[in-house]
Amino acid sequence: MKTLTANGIxxxxxxxxxxRAEPILLIAGLGTQMIRWxxxxxxxxxxxxxxxxxxxNRDAGGSTHFSTHPAPDFGALATALMAGGRPDVPYTLHDMAGDTVGLMDALAIPRAHLVGRSxxxxxxQVVASAHPDRALSLTSIMSSTGNPQLPQAAPDVMAMLTRPMPDPSVDIEGYLDRAQTFAQRITGLDYPIDVAAYRALVRExxxxxxxxxxFARQIAAIAITGDRRAALAAITAPTLVIHGADDPLIPPACGADTAAAIPGAxxxxxxxxGHDLPAAVExxxxxxxxxxxxxxxxLPVTALALLGRV
Known part of the structure; x- marks a missing residue:
């Protein structure tokens, strides 16, 4: 693992x-770390x-954690949003997109292929729409547009996602058990998780x-950013939208909505x-x-292939 300073974090x-090869930038999901890739x-x-x-991402792994900001009150956040207000949150998805662009700047990468999960x-999507000159292509996996009319997560899945977890410093096995139960609920029936490998990943x-x-601050960032369909319509980079047919956390209709919002996707x-990337489909x-x-x-395909062999 390396670190650098970008976008103030x-x-x-x-x-x-x-x-020298063209870069693919892998962007992690909610509450998870880069090692999920x-x-x-x-x-x-x-x-x-x-x-x-x-x-x-910020607030995950070895990157800056916004620990001076308390966890958001989700009830108050939802009430304010429903009333048309704009609650005060530490950051939005646009700030997180700024981190991505800042990382590219720090690594002297003018353009990259963007791949994000959840x-x-x-x-x-925000990087490709707000910074079109930085995106060579976009792959959006098991994600959504923020369209409030889309189907929501299954109620039991949302309850499992937001329920407090055991403190792993006190009860690591209890924490791993709960994480495993959640992972088994959101995975597709055709691709059950490798329990030992998953528990080792979460432990790491x-x-x-x-x-x-x-994790809670990242949820708030998603909520406050809202519906992005109008911005997505301006994306010009070649785009692929991937979704699991059995995803109970972000239903497949959300992927369809993403593809419909981006021209030519x-x-x-x-x-x-389901809501995971099984090794069998990697x-x-x-x-x-x-x-x-x-x-x-x-670059032409042949040039890319040659770069990969140098």
Whole structure:
């Protein structure tokens, strides 16, 4: 893990592959860390001829945590939004998009292929719409537009997501049990989680940083940013939208809405996949990302392949 300063914060990141190859920037989801983009997945993209950068969003992992700001009161936040108000929150998705662009600036990357999952997909969408000159292509995975008319998460899933977790410093096994139960609920029936691997991943996230208030601040950032469809209509980068057909957290209609909002976007539905990226589908997703990246590349495919072999 490396760190740098960008957009006024510290950002932790990993960098893989040939520095001369076109970059793919992987943006993590709500409350998770860059290691959810697994090393084999990063390696698969590198093997296809790309430089791959993954990083921790603000309030996650090794990046800056906004600990001087308390966890938001979700009841008060919802009431204010429903009344048409604009609650005071530490940051929005636009600030998180600014972190992404700042990271690119610090690494001297003028343009990149943007790939985001869940909340990371929302951040990638904001970058591609607000900073069109920085996006070579966009892949939005299991994400949404902020359209308030879309189906919401299944009630039990939302309850599990927002219920306080055991403190892992006191009860690590209880914490892992709850995380596992949630993961098993949101995964698709065709792709059950590898329990041992998942528990090891969550344990590593806890070791890197445990901050439930940061998770809550990220939820507030999503809520306050609201409906982004008008902005998404201005995206010009080649776009792929991927969604699991069995996603109970962000239903497939949200992916369809994303694809409909972005001109020329391709919508790819993966049967049997829920709100996760199973190892079994990673090669298929990597191929789809690369296919989209090649549409937005500044270099011919043959040149990209050669760069990957140097």
């Amino acid at each position: 510290t950002i932790a990141y990993d960098d893989f592959g040939d520095m 697994t090393s084999p997945f990063c390696a698969a993209l590198v093997a296809r001829g790309y430089r791959v950068i993954r990083f921790d 909340m990371g997909g929302m951040i990638a 996230e806890v070791r890197r940083a445990y901050d439930p208030a940061g 391709e919508f790819m539905v993966i049967d049997g996949m 090669p298929r997703i990597a191929d789809a990302i690369v296919r989209t990246a090649q549409r937005g590349s500044r």
